[in-house]
Amino acid sequence: MENGTLVKTKGLTKSYPIGGEHFLALKGVDLEINKGDFTGLVGPSGSGKTTLLNILGVLDNPTDGEVEVLGEDVKKIKAVAAARLRSKMLGFIFQTYNLLPVYTVFENVEFPLLILNGWSAAKRKEAVMQALEWVGLTDKVKNRPAQLSGGESQRVAVARAMVKKPQLILADEPTANLDAENSLNILETMQSLNKDLGTTFLFATHDEKVIGFLKRKVTLIDGLIAADEAGAAA
Amino acid sequence: MVLLQLALKNIMGAKLRTWLNIFVLAMSFILIVWGKAIVVGMGDQIIDAMKDVELGYGGQLWHPDYDEEDPLTINDAHGSIPDELVPGIEAGQIVPILMATGNIYPEGKVRSVLIRGISPDQQILDLPSSVLKDRKGVDYPALIGKRMARKNNLAVGDMVTVRWRDTNGVFDAREVEIVHIMNTVVYTVDVGQIWFPLETLQKMLVMPNEATIIALGKDTGIAGDLTGWTYKSLDDLLANVLELLRMKNGGGNIMYGIMFSIALLAIFDTQVLSIFRRKKEIGTLMALGLTRNKVIGLFTLEGSLHGALAFILGGILGFPFFRYFAVKGYAMPIEGDEYGFALGNVIYAKYGADLLIGTTLLLMATVVLVSYLPTRRISKMTPTNALRGR
Ligand SMILES: Nc1ncnc2c1ncn2[C@@H]1O[C@H](COP(=O)(O)OP(=O)(O)OP(=O)(O)O)[C@@H](O)[C@H]1O
Ligand SMILES: [Mg+2]
Numbered sequence: 320m321e322n323g324t325l326v327k328t329k330g331l332t333k334s335y336p337i338g339g340e341h342f343l344a345l346k347g348v349d350l351e352i353n354k355g356d357f358t359g360l361v362g363p364s365g366s367g368k369t370t371l372l373n374i375l376g377v378l379d380n381p382t383d384g385e386v387e388v389l390g391e392d393v394k395k396i397k398a399v400a401a402a403r404l405r406s407k408m409l410g411f412i413f414q415t416y417n418l419l420p421v422y423t424v425f426e427n428v429e430f431p432l433l434i435l436n437g438w439s440a441a442k443r444k445e446a447v448m449q450a451l452e453w454v455g456l457t458d459k460v461k462n463r464p465a466q467l468s469g470g471e472s473q474r475v476a477v478a479r480a481m482v483k484k485p486q487l488i489l490a491d492e493p494t495a496n497l498d499a500e501n502s503l504n505i506l507e508t509m510q511s512l513n514k515d516l517g518t519t520f521l522f523a524t525h526d527e528k529v530i531g532f533l534k535r536k537v538t539l540i541d542g543l544i545a546a547d548e549a550g551a552a553a
Numbered sequence: 554m555v556l557l558q559l560a561l562k563n564i565m566g567a568k569l570r571t572w573l574n575i576f577v578l579a580m581s582f583i584l585i586v587w588g589k590a591i592v593v594g595m596g597d598q599i600i601d602a603m604k605d606v607e608l609g610y611g612g613q614l615w616h617p618d619y620d621e622e623d624p625l626t627i628n629d630a631h632g633s634i635p636d637e638l639v640p641g642i643e644a645g646q647i648v649p650i651l652m653a654t655g656n657i658y659p660e661g662k663v664r665s666v667l668i669r670g671i672s673p674d675q676q677i678l679d680l681p682s683s684v685l686k687d688r689k690g691v692d693y694p695a696l697i698g699k700r701m702a703r704k705n706n707l708a709v710g711d712m713v714t715v716r717w718r719d720t721n722g723v724f725d726a727r728e729v730e731i732v733h734i735m736n737t738v739v740y741t742v743d744v745g746q747i748w749f750p751l752e753t754l755q756k757m758l759v760m761p762n763e764a765t766i767i768a769l770g771k772d773t774g775i776a777g778d779l780t781g782w783t784y785k786s787l788d789d790l791l792a793n794v795l796e797l798l799r800m801k802n803g804g805g806n807i808m809y810g811i812m813f814s815i816a817l818l819a820i821f822d823t824q825v826l827s828i829f830r831r832k833k834e835i836g837t838l839m840a841l842g843l844t845r846n847k848v849i850g851l852f853t854l855e856g857s858l859h860g861a862l863a864f865i866l867g868g869i870l871g872f873p874f875f876r877y878f879a880v881k882g883y884a885m886p887i888e889g890d891e892y893g894f895a896l897g898n899v900i901y902a903k904y905g906a907d908l909l910i911g912t913t914l915l916l917m918a919t920v921v922l923v924s925y926l927p928t929r930r931i932s933k934m935t936p937t938n939a940l941r942g943r
Contacts, residue, residue: 398845419834422562
């Protein structure tokens with residue numbers, strides 16, 4: 320892998336078993352994501368965006384092809400190494416938020432730091448409050464997920480992915496439930512993380528607001544890359 | 554350390570789920586301990602009563618032909634009481650008992666009975682044998698138990714005909730007088746039994762100075778066979794009782810087994826289901842980078858903490874409950890008689906350290922296992938599959 324390339328796939332396929340059949344959700348994806356990218360995966364619903372993000376986030380196994388993420392061969396990676404990769408290097412924002420229901424907003428955002436060694440309580444608190452400030456939720460630290468609106472939950476998920484300032488953030492429709500103001504806030508925060516820390520972002524999105532921020536736009540249709548072009552913010 | 558912190562957070566965060574789990578565990582603990590304590594208490598009570606009333610504490614000497622399970626042997630199982638026992642007999646510490654089968658004819662009906670002769674002066678068995686002491690105008694004083702009296706409609710002062718065969722096989726019969734009706738929990742000295750003074754029975758059977766068995770007090774120094782007599786230690790005698798108890802105890806054990814199954818089912822249900830319901834949470838934890846072992850450790854730790862809290866709650870809730878049944882006892886839903894054993898109608902629960910520790914360990918092991926196994930299974934999935942919650 321070249322220096323500066325964080326993600327590289329070659330001939331990546333993913334098939335899902337359905338009944339006795341197999342459904343090919345990814346049909347041979349060749350993609351490289353470089354350090355510092357601010358890239359969006361766009362494409363119609365069902366085109367395979369979430370599937371691709373899950374594999375790049377080492378949350379799911381590819382069926383065939385090559386996948387390297389941050390220097391690890393995803394097809395061969397051991398469970399412990401995958402967990403380490405996810406906890407240290409990757410931030411994932413789920414389309415369905417996946418907050419931990421019994422934790423408060425603060426604790427949800429704190430969680431990724433808690434499982435990394437070397438973060439003192441004071442440092443954790445500072446980082447969590449900073450991340451909650453990015454997403455405009457400092458007044459909800461004590462709420463539990465059940466006490467949040469959809470958009471607020473999504474912002475917590477964004478804060479949780481960003482709090483440890485990982486090398487690569489994979490974000491699945493991070494603005495789907497947000498109003499224009501919150502969307503812009505978050506996008507600006509992401510953009511400044513990208514500029515200041517060099518954090519790499521890969522989005523799956525339909526949102527025109529997001530598309531307006533992209534440096535690079537990859538269009539996925541029916542499990543294949545149909546276009547790979549410069550984005551509006553390039 | 555972090556896992557403990559997380560486990561505590563999960564436990565305190567999930568108030569309802571935690572309380573439900575802990576409550577079910579605590580109830581299971583109470584139920585299992587209580588059920589077993591009743592069974593243990595019942596067994597101990599039976600054994601104590603048997604020792605007090607029927608067996609004595611120093612073992613027994615049996616005529617070699619005597620087989621308590623075979624009534625046909627009884628009439629042939631009798632022999633002379635060894636001379637060396639006389640001082641002990643006079644002191645009331647050695648108690649020869651002569652037995653024979655016979656019939657009684659209450660209200661014109663015929664009933665088989667076991668006729669027993671016992672010295673009125675005996676000191677070691679908790680039987681009111683002294684009522685059989687010489688009485689003016691009563692040649693054949695007889696003692697029976699309350700069940701026997703009820704069944705045959707006999708009262709103190711009633712006369713009843715007793716018929717038996719003497720040592721030569723000759724039938725003989727007498728009118729005897731019921732002088733006392735004893736209230737005993739020991740079924741086997743009551744139902745179908747009629748007691749006479751030893752000497753009277755020896756005369757009736759023409760078996761002077763003979764006995765069938767000889768019960769020994771605590772300090773007679775006899776611990777082996779005598780000529781013509783086989784020694785049965787208290788343990789030998791109890792082995793029989795215990796064996797019988799084991800067979801008869803089916804009822805108690807079934808009750809215990811049912812409670813145990815209910816408890817396990819409840820634990821299984823709450824723990825396993827609550828873990829499977831948390832599939833998505835497990836997926837999230839893995840997606841956030843918690844290793845498989847740590848996920849398993851976390852959930853197993855939560856299970857163990859549930860167990861520990863349940864133990865405390867079970868202790869707090871259980872203590873007054875346990876105490877009540879140890880002190881006031883448990884009124885049996887069935888009569889001791891139907892149970893066919895020396896049983897009062899009230900059973901006092903007995904809680905040994907082994908019972909408490911054993912149950913605690915058992916429940917701990919169960920709860921750890923039912924946390925560990927499902928978590929292990931779920932954590933084998935890829936995070937995406939776990940996240941789908943299927
Ligand atoms: N677990 C699964 N089992 C079977 N088929 C699946 C599974 N997950 C996804 N698919 C199928 O794979 C295809 C791609 O799904 P994916 O979720 O990646 O789409 P997407 O591009 O993220 O869509 P959306 O924009 O609606 O989120 C879809 O046709 C979907 O039905
Ligand atoms: Mg999707």
